[in-house]
Amino acid sequence: MRSEYPLIFERSREGRRAYDLPVLDVPEADELLPSGMINDAKLNLPEIAEVDLVRHYTNLSRRNFGVDNGFYPLGSCTMKYNPKINEEVATLFNDLHPLADQSMAQGALDMMLHLDQCLCEITGMDKFTLQPAAGAHGEFTGLMIIKAYHEMKQDFGRTTIIVPDAAHGTNPASATMAGFKIKEIKSAPDGSVDLDALRAAVGPDTAGLMLTNPSTLGLFERNIREVADIVHTAGGLLYYDGANLNAIMGIVRPGDMGFDVMHINLHKTFSTPHGGGGPGSGPVGVKKELIPYLPYPVILASHGGPAMLDYDRPLSIGKVKSFYGNFSVMVKAYAYIMSLGGKGLREASENAVLNANYLLHNLKDTFGVPHDRICMHECVIEPGELLEHGIHTTDIAKALIDRGYHPMTIYFPLIVHEAMMIEPTETESRETLDEFIFNMKDIARIARENPEAIHQCPVNTPVGRPDEVMAARKPVVKYEG
Numbered sequence: 089m090r091s092e093y094p095l096i097f098e099r100s101r102e103g104r105r106a107y108d109l110p111v112l113d114v115p116e117a118d119e120l121l122p123s124g125m126i127n128d129a130k131l132n133l134p135e136i137a138e139v140d141l142v143r144h145y146t147n148l149s150r151r152n153f154g155v156d157n158g159f160y161p162l163g164s165c166t167m168k169y170n171p172k173i174n175e176e177v178a179t180l181f182n183d184l185h186p187l188a189d190q191s192m193a194q195g196a197l198d199m200m201l202h203l204d205q206c207l208c209e210i211t212g213m214d215k216f217t218l219q220p221a222a223g224a225h226g227e228f229t230g231l232m233i234i235k236a237y238h239e240m241k242q243d244f245g246r247t248t249i250i251v252p253d254a255a256h257g258t259n260p261a262s263a264t265m266a267g268f269k270i271k272e273i274k275s276a277p278d279g280s281v282d283l284d285a286l287r288a289a290v291g292p293d294t295a296g297l298m299l300t301n302p303s304t305l306g307l308f309e310r311n312i313r314e315v316a317d318i319v320h321t322a323g324g325l326l327y328y329d330g331a332n333l334n335a336i337m338g339i340v341r342p343g344d345m346g347f348d349v350m351h352i353n354l355h356k357t358f359s360t361p362h363g364g365g366g367p368g369s370g371p372v373g374v375k376k377e378l379i380p381y382l383p384y385p386v387i388l389a390s391h392g393g394p395a396m397l398d399y400d401r402p403l404s405i406g407k408v409k410s411f412y413g414n415f416s417v418m419v420k421a422y423a424y425i426m427s428l429g430g431k432g433l434r435e436a437s438e439n440a441v442l443n444a445n446y447l448l449h450n451l452k453d454t455f456g457v458p459h460d461r462i463c464m465h466e467c468v469i470e471p472g473e474l475l476e477h478g479i480h481t482t483d484i485a486k487a488l489i490d491r492g493y494h495p496m497t498i499y500f501p502l503i504v505h506e507a508m509m510i511e512p513t514e515t516e517s518r519e520t521l522d523e524f525i526f527n528m529k530d531i532a533r534i535a536r537e538n539p540e541a542i543h544q545c546p547v548n549t550p551v552g553r554p555d556e557v558m559a560a561r562k563p564v565v566k567y568e569g
């Protein structure tokens with residue numbers, strides 16, 4: 089591998105240059121620096137010609153897979169195409185310093201305030217904080233707000249968060265981080281929350297319930313009103329994991345379903361490129377009675393005057409991120425919302441749901457389907473009878489790589505044996521979906537006729553099948569030149 093992809097330092101040849109500085113046309117002035125501060129040592133920098141430099145990074149970038157390369161149906165991640173204009177709009181704010189005085193940053197504050205109002209309109213909540221840097225960070229922030237609310241009411245016994253087993257894995261993790269105990273409840277056979285199990289789980293120790301909706305099965309919670317009533321009657325609050333808002337924009341609102349706190353992943357639904365660790369943004373929205381607990385500063389409109397940052401928040405849970413959050417992600421989300429408008433957002437959701445159901449409908453005779461219901465923006469299938477040929481989910485994913493696809497999410501949700509979770513998003517055309525369906529069926533055909541050929545996949549990549557346990561437990565992160 090190394091000979092094929094040498095490091096830039098290995099390409100270095102003394103004297104090569106990728107730049108050409110103009111001739112000095114002012115007197116040299118090195119005596120301005122005290123001699124003790126001048127570094128005479130040769131710097132260990134690669135010396136390389138421009139053409140080799142360009143090829144080096146271009147070729148490296150081609151070893152990556154992104155939405156701009158091809159179809160990327162990674163369930164639960166909403167890898168939709170990100171219009172380039174959003175990136176361009178984000179650069180408009182490049183010169184703004186986070187420590188600039190409020191009076192100098194009115195455009196940015198106005199944008200943040202309006203984004204907050206747009207998110208309220210989309211979700212039915214009353215106020216958002218834009219500070220959290222990701223979905224899981226938003227969950228943590230929302231749970232701290234729930235905690236502060238109960239403590240303010242001197243209700244110190246509410247120490248448990250109820251989490252259905254179809255929730256995203258971050259839900260119980262965030263609740264544990266926030267100092268709560270977790271009570272897990274099993275799903276009913278149709279994938280919904282089991283209401284009897286929920287009734288049995290609530291009590292005076294219930295701080296709240298976290299609901300991932302659509303659930304990780306890609307299903308809309310059928311009994312959402314009853315779920316909300318049961319938890320509220322028991323004195324708990326309702327947390328909506330809205331990381332995947334892509335199925336419901338402009339159609340239903342968590343605020344109208346009775347939810348008190350929620351987060352949104354701007355980097356999923358609202359079109360910021362993500363994967364590889366960020367930057368993201370996980371705004372948290374709350375109903376009116378929880379506004380005092382939001383992280384400070386809170387952005388307020390001052391009746392026709394400038395927007396302002398309010399730091400005087402005695403009940404606030406505190407700051408959860410430096411400055412105001414990942415600002416460029418907010419700009420991209422704002423540009424996306426403004427360019428689509430309310431009607432466009434609704435159409436995006438309708439098409440996301442249509443595309444997922446199109447895939448489900450066309451794949452369900454070839455593969456297994458754990459819950460044969462209309463799905464939301466993503467669907468979950470299983471290998472079905474291919475298991476009898478020794479073909480597992482991982483084999484199907486590896487075979488997709490050879491055909492130029494990023495595989496779907498595999499082995500998640502955990503409650504489905506051998507799960508494959510496919511999220512096409514609304515930005516994919518009918519032709520792309522048909523080609524994917526063809527390839528999935530073709531993989532299944534080969535799997536039945538010659539399973540060994542599928543076990544060999546991928547054969548077109550620099551690395552085939554690494555030992556995944558070793559790769560996770562003992563990763564080699566240091567380059568041995």
Ligand SMILES: *Cc1c(COP(=O)(O)O)cnc(C)c1O
Pocket residue numbers: 164165221222223224225256258300329331332353368370
């Ligand atoms: C992605 C996701 C999260 C976590 O979001 P991060 O930004 O990765 O922290 C939480 N819940 C659901 C349902 C998700 O899909």
